[in-house]
Amino acid sequence: MKQRVVVYKKLPEALAQRLQSEFDVSWFDRVTEANRADFIAALKTAHGMIGASLPITNAMLEGAPELKIASTISVGVDNFDLEYFRQRGLMLAHTPGVLTEATADTIFALILSTARRVVELAGYVKAGQWKGSIGEAQFGVNVHGKTLGLIGMGRIGSAVARRAHHGFGMPILYHNTRPNPETERELDARYVSKEELLAQADFVCLMLPLTPATERMIGAREFGMMKRSAIFINASRGRIVDEAALIRALQDKTIYGAGLDVFEVEPLPVESPLLTLSNVVALPHIGSATHETRLAMAELAVTNLIAGLRGEPVPHLAV
Known part of the structure; x- marks a missing residue:
């Protein structure tokens, strides 16, 4: 008898066929209030599950006694x-x-677009407001150096x-749970306390x-320690930041600006x-x-799942 798998995110056709050829699969392109009960019912007989962007509660899994492995199509495991x-x-x-390089590209896009006001000024042009040479009111700040x-x-x-x-x-300061000697040698990075980093960094x-230890670790105190010219970038998890404190810091010009790919509540409320x-x-x-990165993530997640269900070594286990 085939093992049973629950899929809760749409997969590329080739990967869907790969799973279908080996397992008895229940498909959910995404889980909504309308099909949530069906999803939980499918888990009751599942040996494996694969998907992303859905908090998986212990209550859901309590009714899944046959479950062996959950494979998330993400690097983060905070769900x-x-x-x-x-x-x-x-x-x-x-x-x-x-997903390392694609995410790093996004982060650097946030650095550049926030410093040079790219989104704001692109809107300025599209709105027909560009009538002549721009002045100081539209200037940004340097990134290089x-x-x-x-x-x-x-x-x-x-x-x-x-x-x-x-x-x-760019000179690089970093704070981490432990020093990273390889990065220090390669990139001339300097390990410092969080307080020193906040006080000295331009970005x-x-x-x-996101863990219990990092939740809301950046708040009013930390924003107050930054330069007034500093730009804050977050593409990790929104709940690591006290968003209300961030909003106040931006409104009061405690910091210069922020580039954000993540928020406390997603989608970001209008x-x-x-x-x-x-x-x-x-x-968003x-x-x-x-396209390339999301395909690679889905392929790896499927490979992880199949290995776990076959009793083979799983390439990337968080637990």
Whole structure:
């Protein structure tokens, strides 16, 4: 008898066929209130599950006694209770590595577009407001040679640092759970305290996973320590930041601006003050959103799932 798999995100056709050839598959392109009960019912007999962008609660999994592995099409695993997985002996697979460069590109796009006011001024042109040479009211700030501060120096942080060092001649400060000697040698990066980084960096870039220890770790105190000319970049997880404090810092010009790909609530509510601020570039969580990268993530997630169900070594386990 075939093992049963629940898919809760639309997959490319070739990958869907790969799963269908080996498993009994229940398909959910996405889970909504309308089909949530059917999704939970399908989990009751599932041996594996694969998808993304849905909080998977312990209550959902309590009714899934046959489950062996959950494979998420993401590097982040904050939609799962890791301790619950450990206690039950369940495998949780994820997709690190394949999205590193695309996400680093997005982060650098936020740095450049916020500093040079690209989105704001593109709108200025499209609205027909460009009537002559621009003046100081439309000037941005330099990126080349400015100090980049990275809070977190994993794969993606290192990729951003390479772009900054080799492409833009930026001195690099970083704060991490531990020093990264390889990055220090390669990129002349300097390990500093979080407080020193906040005080000295021209661009403060948040590069951390969401955990109980990192939730809301950046708030009014931290924004107050930054330069008034500093630009804050977040493409990790919105809940690492106290968003209300960020909004106040931007409104009061405590900091110069922010480039954001993630938010406390997603999609970002239309009434959010962030949408009214000219010193904010806001993107719809596109960090890894290229055709090539999303395909690679889905391929790796399917490979992880199949290995786990076959009893083979899983390439990338979070738990």
